[in-house]
Amino acid sequence: MDANPRLNHNLTTIVRQMDPTPEGLPLQLWCFTADVRWGPYEDTMSDIFDHLLTIAPEFGLEVFESPTGKDVITAMEHANLGVVGK
Secondary structure (H helix, E strand, O other): OOOOOOEOOOOOOEEEEOOOEOOEOOEEEEOOEOOOOHHHHHHHHHHHHHHHHHHHHHHOOOOOOOOOHHHHHHHHHHOOOOOOOO
C-alpha cells in the first residue's frame, strides 16, 4: 500500500490477521486516504479491495462470505432443483 499515492502515508497503515474463525482468517485493513472528500475516499477503498480480491488467488487464498438463505435458494434454482422462493 505504500506505493499508492492516494493514501496518507503520514498516518498509520495497518494490515494484519485477526483471530481465526470457523469461516476463515479475517484480515483487518486500516489506512487513511490523502483526500478527505467522500467520492475520492470511496474510489480509493474500492480500488484497494478490487486489488485484494484479484491478487488473493495468486497466494492460494479464497475470499469467503457466508451465504444467505436467498443465496441458497438462487443456487438451487439455477441447479434446476425446482425450488422457488422469493
